[in-house]
Amino acid sequence: MNRDQYIHRLQKETFDLCIIGGGASGAGCALDAALRGLKVALIEKTDFAAETSSKSTKLVHGGVRYLEQAFKSLDFAQLRQVQHGLEERHIVLQNAPHLARPLALITPVFNWWENLYFSIGLKLYDWFASRKDNLPKSRRLSKSDTLRRMPGLTRKIHSAVLYYDGQIDDARYCLALVQSAAAAGAIVSNHLEVIGFQKNEAGKLSAALVKDHLSKEDFTIKSNLFLNCTGPFADRVRQLANPGLTPRIRPSKGVHVILPHATLDSGEALLIPETRDGRVVFAIPFESELLLGTTDDEYNDLDKEPALLGGEVDFLLETLQPFLEKQIDRRHIKAGFGGLRPLVAPPMRERNGSAPGTSTSGKDASPLPVGGAERATKSLLRDHEVEHDGASNLLSLLGGKWTTYRLMAKDAVDVACKLLDIRAECRTATHLLVGAEGWDNAFWKKIMTDFGFDADISQHLAQKYGTRAVIPATLAAEYAELAERLIPGFPYLKAEVIYAVREEMACTIRDFLARRIRLEITDWEAALDAAPRVAKLMGDELGWTTNRQSDAAAAYADLLKSFQKMADTDHTGK
Template sequence: MNRSKNLQRLQNETFDICIIGGGASGAGCALDAALRGFKVALIEKKDFASETSSKSTKLIHGGVRYLEQAFKNLDFAQLKQVRHGLEERQIVLQNAPHLARPLPLLTPVFSWFEGLYFTIGLRMYDFFAKGDALPKSRWLSKKETLLRMPSLDAKKLHSAVLYFDGQLDDARYCLALAHAAEEAGVAVANYTELVGVKKDTNGKLTEAQVRPTEGEATFGIKAKLFINCTGALADHVRLMANPKLSKRIRPSKGVHVVLPYEVLKSDDAMLIPKTSDGRVVFAIPFEGQLLLGTTDTDYKDLDKEPILDDKEVDFLLDTLTRYLAKRPDKSQVKAGFGGLRPLLAASESASTKKLVRDHEVEHDPTSNLVSLLGGKWTTYRYMAKDTIDKACELLSVDRECTTAQHLLVGGEDYAFEDWKIIQTVYRLAKDIAKNLIRKYGSRAHKVARLTQENILWAQRLVDKYPFIQAEVIYQVREEMALTLRDVFARRTRLEILDWEAVMEALPVVADLMAQELGWTAEQKQQQIDEYTAQLQSFIKSAQ
C-alpha cells in the first residue's frame, strides 16, 4: 500500500464514495464498493483497526449468549443476530484462511442437569449453523474433558460440552481488508483525520476536510456520497454533518487480560457461561498465550483510550478461578487491553448487557450522510453489504455484492504447509516460518525474501517470540505502518501478548522504522518516549 500516492489521489480526484473510518466495517465497505465498480476513498483518523476492530475477543461466532436470551425472552432480534452471525462465520473463515480458523470451545459443567441444558442449547446452535464445515457439538465425559483441559478442578467437574466457533487475528484481518480494497482500486490512507465538511446550498455534503498527520496541510476530498463507519465515534461525524441529529451510539467498554498458556494448558478455548455481572467470559488460546475476557460497562470519555484497570483484572481472574484447580496469580498478567463496543441504544437507561449487537444503516436526508451504526466483527461483511446496497440506491445504480467469494490479501493460493518451503529456502527456524505463513498467508514469501536483501533482518525482535526484523521492513513498505505502535499493537500483536517483550524489542524496531521512514534522531526518540510512556501507563493501571 502506497500512502503517498494515495494522498495525492485523495487531493486531486473526485470519488463516487468517500468512507470515513478504517476499521472492519469501513474497510469492508470500501472493498465491497470497489468490487461493485465505484471509485472509492477510505480514510482513517489513526491506524487501521486502531480502535474497536483490534480489541475484540478474537472470535467469529453467532453468539451463544444471544441464542439463550432469544429463547428465554422470545426475542426475535437476538435470534436474527445469531442466524446472521453463523451465516457469516463460514465466509470470514474461507476468505482469509491464514488469519481465521476453527476453534474448539469447552463449557465445563458441574451437574448432569447443567450438561443437558448446555447440550440442548448447543445442538440448537448447530441447527442454525447447518450447512457449514465446522464439527458439531457433543457432550464430553469428565475423563475426556480433563484430557483436553487438564487445568480444570477435577473435584468439582462433572463433564463438559464441546462446540466449535471461529477465531481470527482481528487487526491483521482488518488490515487485509484495507489492503485488498487498495488492490481493488481504493485510495486508502491512514492517519488522515476528518476535521470538517463542506456542503452545497441545499445542505448536502460535497467535501470532507481532512488533515493527514500532525502538521501537514488540510485539504478537501470531493465525493458524491459520504459513508460514516467510525464505530463508537459515529455520533461525532453524524453531528458534524447535521447538528440537529440525536445521538444513537451507547459505547460499552470491554477488557481482556493476557496470561501464560500454562494457566489453562489447552489448545481448546473455554466458555464461562455465568459471571457475577451477567455476561459470558471466554478463556482463549491466542498466539501462544491465554486471552481472558470480556467485561461490559458504560463508557463516556471517548477522548481517552479505554484501558485495563486493576479491578477488572481481579474480576476476570476471580471468574476464571472458579473453574481451575489452581488460581492464577495477578503477577502472571503479561498484557491486557480495553476496547469499545458501538452499541445502538433506544434509551439512556437500558443496560449495555441487554443491547443487541445488531447494526443499522442510517441515511440522513438533510446532509445525505450514510452511517453504518452498531454491529460486531463477525458480521462486518453483511453490514458492509447492507451499507453499499443503500449507496447503490442513493446513487441510482444496480450492482450486486460479490465479497462473499473474494479472497483477501494473503488468502490467494494459501497453503499452511508452505511454511516448510519458507523454512528450507530462507533457512529460518520452524516457529518463524509458521508465523510468517499465519500472518501473511501467500505473501509470506515476500517477507522472507527481505532476509536475502539484508541477512540481519532474519534476526528475531525478541528471543522468545517468532517475529523477525524483516516483518517490520515489510510492514512499513507494504502495510502503511507509520508508528511504533502500528507495528507492535496491530501488525505483530506483541503489545497484546507481552508488555515486557515490547519494551525489550523497542530499540530495534525504532531503528528499523527510522531507517525506512527517514526519521531524524529527534523524531525516533520522540516515538520511543511517547510509546514507552503509553506502555507504562497500561502496566500501572493494571497493577
C-alpha cells in the first residue's frame, strides 16, 4: 500500500465507486466492491479505523442484551438484528482467525433464581445461533468452577452461567479489510478528507474535493458514484452533498478503561448483566490487560475527541466493584478511550409502519424528520440502513455495528451496483483476509523456530500479522537493531515500526501506537515511553528532520497527558 502512488492515481483516474470513510463500514464496502470487479477508491480523513472502529468493545456478537430487550418488548426489528449478528459472527471469525477468536463470557449470579433466568436466556441465544455456528453452547457453572476460572471474583457469588461470542482486534481487523481491498485492486489512502463535492449539470455528484492532511494540498477525485461511510460524521457528508437533507445520526458516546489483567486474573470475560442505567458492562481480557466498558450517552461535539472522563471512570469502577474480591480505584487505571456509536434515528416512514432498514435506493431521500428524538440512545437499534439521495446521487451507509460490517457492506454495494448498472455477486462471505491464508493456531511456533524470537514476541507477531508476520520478522533478522524490543517488557519489535510505514501506511506516531499495535489504548505510560523511539524510527524511514521527530514526539506526549488528566478529573461530561 504505497500512499504516494495511490494519491497519484486518485488524482488521475475516474472510479466507479469512491468510498468516503475508512472504518469498518467503508473498509468492508471497499473489499466487497473491489472483489465484484468495481474500480474502487477508499479515502479516510485520519487513519483507517481512527474513529469508532478502533474504540469498540471488540465483541463479535448478536447481543444478549438486545435479545432480552427483543423478547421483553416483542420487538421483531431487534430480534432480526440479533439474528444478523449471530449469522455474521462465524464469518468474522472464519475469515481472519489471527485477528478474531472465540471468547468465553461468564455471568456470575447471586442466587439460584438469577441462574435460572440467565440460563434460559442463553439457551435461547444458543438456539438463534445454532444454525451456522460451531461455538460451544452455554452452560451453568458451579461456584467453585467459576472461581477457578476467574479467581478475581468475589466469594459472595452463588454460581454463574457461561456462553461464547467472538472477540476481534478491531483496528487491525479494519486494516486487514483495507489491505485485502487493496490486494483486490482498490486504491486506498488515509489522511485524506472530503471537504466538498462538484456536481454535473443534472446536480449529481461528479467529483469530491479532498484535503491531504499530510501535504496540505487539495485535489479532486472523480467517480461515478460516492458512498458515504463516515459513521458518526455521516450527516456532515450528507449535507455537503445536499444541504436540504435532515440529520439522521444520533452519536452516542461509549468509553472503556483498561485495568491490570490481575483484576480478574482470567482468560475469560465477565458480563455484568445490569448497570444502574439498565445496560450490560463487559470486562474482557485484551492485549494482556483487562478492558472494562462501556457507557452510552448522547454526544454532540463531533469536533472534539470523546475522551474518557473521571466521572465515567468512577461509574465503570463502581459497576465492577461488587463483582470483585479486592478493592479497585482510579490508581489502577492504565489507559482508556472513548468512541461514538453512529446510531440512526428512525425516520418518519418507520413510525408510519413500513419496515426499518429498507433502502431508499432509486428514490429521493426525502427530508425525513428526525424520529426518536425522545428515545435514549441506549434504546436505539444498532441496525443499519442504506440511504440513496436521489437529488445528489449520494449513497450513505448509516448505523450498524462491527459484527455486521460485512452484511452492511453487501447491502450497500448491492445498491451501488444497481445504480451503476453493474451485475456482480457479493463474494466476501468466504474471502480470507490478508494474513489468514495458511494461518493456524500453531503458526507462532513456526515463527519462533524460523527466526529464534522469544515465545511472547512470536505469539504477538503471529496474532497481529497472521502469515504476513514473516515480513517484519525477516526485517528483524536482517538488521540486528530492528530485532530489539521497542520497550522492555512488551513483545513489540522495532522492526514493526518500519513494516507499518512500508506496508501498512502508518504515517504518524499515533497511527502506529494506537492502531498498528494497540499500546496507546492499553498502557498510556508505556506509549509515552515508546513515542520518541517510534518518532525516530518512523522519521528516519519517512525522511523527517530531527526537529520534526522531536516535535512529533512532544505533541503526541502532550495529547496522552491530556487524556490522563481528563480521566483523573471529576467530570462527567454531561
